[in-house]
Amino acid sequence: MCTGAIGPRCLPDRVVTMSRRSALLALPCAAFLLSACSSLAPAQAAASPADAILLGRLFDARAGLVIDHGVVVIAGERVLCAGERAACSWDATTPQHDYGDALLLPGLIDLHVHARPHYIGAFVPSGVTTIRDAGNTLDTLARLRATSGAPRLLATGPLLDGPVSVLTPQGPAPFDAETLGGQPAITLTSPADADTVIDALAEAGVDWIKLYEQLSPEVFDAALQAAARHGLPVMADLGTVLTRGLTGAQVDARHAAASGVTTLEHLGGVALAYERLGGDPDAETLDPALLDRIVADLAQSGVAVVPTAGNAAQFAAPDSLPRDDLPGAALVAADFSGYWSHLSRVLGEPEVHALARSDQRLLRAMLPRLLAAGVRIGAGSDLPAAPYMLAGPALHQELDALVANGLTPVQALQAATHVAADILGQADLGRLEAGARADVLVVAGDPLADIRATRRIEAVWTDGTRVDLAAAWTTVENALDAARAEAQAEVEAGSTDEG
Structure with missing residues (x-):
């Protein structure tokens, strides 16, 4: 999913087309x-x-x-x-x-967030002590890491995608060493591009590489090889039915897993793999044999899956996951209410709703099979892509959604603790034991x-x-107030310039 300053910045192409809207926000080691x-x-x-x-x-x-x-x-x-x-x-x-x-x-681990300075402080008082940021500029990551009260942060930096990308609506965004710190996305058009960009990101100190939906198989595989040379794990968002997983994506989940991706986000690329095997991802009834074939390939590869089940739930039925009892609920909701309402209206359109329901059916069919096959499932919220997922405590909503989609509460807790830590390669996180x-x-x-x-x-x-939980939430409130004041000042400055 792609993100903007507070919420996602660009809706998927299929949503834009079917909703006939021209300007929309984005959907963005040891013993027991x-x-x-x-x-x-x-x-x-x-x-x-x-x-x-x-x-x-x-x-x-x-x-x-x-x-x-x-x-x-x-x-x-x-x-x-x-x-x-x-x-x-x-x-x-x-x-x-x-x-x-x-x-x-x-302490809980959220494996998929897009953090911003004004709400980075909301994670720790929500019990989320480690996050993996799944797409931000290097400059923003530096600000996040310098913020007092921020959780432990591992990050990808800018997203890497092909020349026709929802991330770069104004056209390709080639690598520029001079402006690398401010690039949210970088266009890769050749294996040589992949080598150059990943060399630069490794030198910049990223922890992960993130590959996006529209990369060609040749460039995708070259990027994986470049990341491997630097010892960097790779996460891949290959699109879903609702996003661009069937309209422009070239790499499916089976290819990505076989090529050595570390994690598949949102079950990305599964819909395309299912379609390529002869199935219809939009069908009300899915073919168990085709699903089992995909699961067998993923299990054999060792790839982990971060399904972002809360996303799927909120896209299919906005505000269906309880949130009023979340830590800091009243404090952080106000800044997102406009975006939530807008996106909910779009998702309510019949054709768009049908796409979201297809993703939900696929998730419900796949998760129990993945667990039974021994595929590691990690918890990630994709905050703030979906409506009504609260900045900071959204991982609690994700746990709720994982249980609703077939995990036991124990499995859900493990997905946000020791399994998540294992996915990150961090042996000293996600468990309470000596060391x-x-x-x-x-x-x-x-x-x-x-x-x-x-x-x-x-x-x-x-x-x-x-x-100090009270002090932590006060700090969050102050940061949100400052962000509102800054945004208002920008609006007023713009009005003055126009005048």
């Missing part, structure tokens, strides 16, 4: 937890002074179970020990935080019974420090 703790002898645990003791029920993200009398022992930015209280030891003078029956979870980053989300209730309990946040710790 207990064994890790028990391997720490009491004398070893006591040898390193702890800074904080967190008591409560504890979610073992690897095993997918809850330890009723759990503990997390924090030393500096790391977990010293975690698991059963009898397996860990600590000095009696260490500050203790007893959360009673509340559940201690690893891991001390990112902890404390929630009331039992999200293993009701996934929406993740929204009932009692505390957040990041890198071993407890977050």
Whole structure:
């Protein structure tokens, strides 16, 4: 999905055509937890002074179970020990935080966002301590990383697409070393382009490469090879029925997976693969044999899938995912209400709605099959592409949507913790065990019974420090106020210039 300053900037071609609107916003390492703790002898645990003791029920993200009398022992930015209280030891003078029956979870990971400076602070108080940004300018990423209270950030930088791209409506945007920091998208027309651009992005320090919908197979494969030379993983958005997945996309999910893509976003390229196998992605009933063939190919390749199920739900039925009980809901909703209303009207048009429903059917058919085949499923919100996905806490809506589409609550939690960390290649994230980053989300209730309990946040710790939630939300409010004032000043300046 493509994004603009606050919301997406350009609707997909099929939506533009069918809605007959000329100017629209865009749609844009180790053993299990207990064994890790028990391997720490009491004398070893006591040898390193702890800074904080967190008591409560504890979610073992690897095993997918809850330890009723759990503990997390924090030393500096790391977990010293975690698991059963009898397996860990600590000095009696260490500050203790007893959360009673509340559940201690690893800090959540959102694998697909398009962050902006005015709402980057809304992630951590929502329990999302790590994000993967899926498309931004390098200059914006520098601002995000410099913002106090921002989550841990891994990012792709600009999106890479072919010469006919929704990302570059004014025409191709070739690589320019002088203006690279401000380029949101770069056009690749040849394998040589792929080499040049990815060399530059690697030198600039990106963590991932993102390939978009309209690349030719030759250039797509060359980009993967260039990324591999730099040890950079690749995410691919190959389009869906609603976007450009059947109208201009040349690479399908089977090709991308076989070529070595690390993650497929939005189930992108699956509709095209299904069509190329002789199926009709718009049909009310999908052919199980064709779906199974696609799933088998994806499973064999080792690719992970970030389905952004919340997107599919909100596109098919805007505002269908509950949001009033989300952290910071009232604070962050106002700035998106106009965009949400506008996009909802477009999505309500019959022909557009039919496309969104096709994507929803495909998602519901594919997710259980992918899980059964052992394909890793990661949680990503694609904030702010879809309507009514809240900046910051949208990952909680994604968890809700994953469960609605066939995942168990445990699987959904794993998709946002240890599975997400494994997809990122970050062995010290997404789990509460010795050596891991001390990112902890404390929630009331039992999200293993009701996934929406993740929204009932009692505390957040990041890198071993407890977050002042009230202060964090005040900072978000101030940032939003400043962004509104800046936008208003620009409008007024424009009016003066016209006068």
